[in-house]
Amino acid sequence: MNIERVELQRLIMPFKASFEASIGRMDKRDLVLVTVYDTDGNAGYGESTSFPFPMYNEETTDTVWYMLERFLIPTLLSAEITSPEEVNDLFAPIRRNNMAKAALEGAVWDLYCKQKGISLAVGLGGKKTTIDVGVSIGIEPTIDLLLAKVEGFINEGYKKIKVKIKPGFDIEPIRAIRKQFGPDVPLMADANSAYTMDQLNILKELDQFNLIMIEQPLSHDDIIDHAKLQKELQTPICLDESIHSVEDARKAIELGSCRIINIKVGRVGGLTESKKIHDLCQAHDIPVWCGGMFETGVGRAHNIAITSLTNFTIPGDTSASNRYWVEDIVEPEVALFAPGVLAVPTGAGIGYDLKPESVKKFLVRQESYNRQIAGVRE
Ligand SMILES: O=C(O)CCC(=O)c1ccccc1C(=O)O
Ligand SMILES: [Mg+2]
The missing domain is CATH 3.20.20.120 (Enolase-like C-terminal domain)
Known part of the structure; x- marks a missing residue:
């Protein structure tokens, strides 16, 4: 798939109104937006669905960022895949951390469908x-x-x-x-x-x-x-x-x-x-x-x-x-x-x-990882 670079952006987006469930009250999203680029400049997007606190599942926005940076992105960037279905197997040895995996896998799916010119559906x-x-x-x-x-x-x-x-x-x-x-x-x-x-x-x-x-x-x-x-x-x-x-x-x-x-x-x-x-x-x-x-x-x-x-x-x-x-x-x-x-x-x-000017409004952190750097991040 010629994946060359992955970008992480942490966004904080306030809700129109707060939302209460038995696990707590939420008034904003705090998420990681993942963009995967190929060598032709195509971009695939995914997002983490974790919350800032581990009350729905054990993940948080911080753990998602960490797992992506430390393990998942290096794993993806050191592999040569031909289909997004391979990402699941690639990530299988890394236990749990499903929301971190899904954010990156979703971006690969989007990129793949863009390369093929078909809808994700x-x-x-x-x-x-x-x-x-x-x-x-x-x-x-x-x-x-x-x-x-x-x-x-x-x-x-x-x-x-x-x-x-x-x-x-x-x-x-x-x-x-x-x-x-x-x-x-x-x-x-x-x-x-x-x-x-x-x-x-x-x-x-x-x-x-x-x-x-x-x-x-x-x-x-x-x-x-x-x-x-x-x-x-x-x-x-x-x-x-x-x-x-x-x-x-x-x-x-x-x-x-x-x-x-x-x-x-x-x-x-x-x-x-x-x-x-x-x-x-x-x-x-x-x-x-x-x-x-x-x-x-x-x-x-x-x-x-x-x-x-x-x-x-x-x-x-x-x-x-x-x-x-x-x-x-x-x-x-x-x-x-x-x-x-x-x-x-x-x-x-x-x-x-994506609307870049809207992303910029909510952006609090941004990092980019490319294929060469991935190998030496250990
Ligand atoms: O995105 C939505 O509108 C559904 C929100 C929702 O129900 C929910 C929101 C936060 C945590 C857990 C849940 C849930 O479905 O259990
Ligand atoms: Mg539910």
Whole structure:
């Protein structure tokens, strides 16, 4: 692929409004934007989905930068690859650090598709030309404020409303949404591992609300208790935090720990692994959807591309740029093509251009690594 240089840029981008989940409150992204250049001047883009703190998974923006600089970029720059599918194998001896791996692997995928003149969606084997999308809503200070947010997003046509829950903010907000907007609103709850089996009663109470699913109710590293819980619930369990690889997915399916899987490209280490999980789930009649991590337009574009695969049958978290950003770093911005629908771009690679002047506004650090330097960085 003639990869010659990798550039890392750390960006800090404030949200329009802060977002609370059971794992904490967030008011900005702090991310690593990765650009991979080939000898012809083509550029491929990827972004890290880590947070500045290790409360979603063990990675942070600092660890992502470190792993990229110290191990992943040198590994890539000392190899000769012909396809992005090789990156997964190249990085396999390095354990975990999936978000760091995915940021670089995603940039290689984008570059590869640009070299071939095909869209990332087509490169991944996607068939859909549009995707239905949903939106994720944080824990609001009051139920009235939550209802106002839900109403706004329903009016924009979002096809799935996901609300964050935690002990003490679960039954009442869900009941209030059902009461106000009726039984037909496609609704789900995401607990981000805030419950244990000691709270089985609360989780069982959620069954009455006909939720599409309940996402990651139990521990981030569990598939055993989730299997026990799924037997007690009518509502499908969806795993997010517990699935890091196609092997994790295989075991969870075998145990009956979930009936749905949320695929986050960063969490599973990249697009190649995402595709493998998609294919495995398809073979087992497990629907998947694409989870969000407050991505900029770059990560959003990767999410749109992977969601064009056919077993992404449930609307994901990939909302429009204006859900979180006053100003995104791509053009055109990611915008709804029809209510609750995004068009899958047809241009080469991710199908969006970077806006250098916007990147500059949010930039706090930048480093470049080229092939010659990579060898001596040890
Ligand atoms: O990008 C989005 O809109 C989804 C945000 C979201 O739900 C989320 C945000 C931060 C950490 C975890 C999660 C999650 O899906 O569990
Ligand atoms: Mg989740």
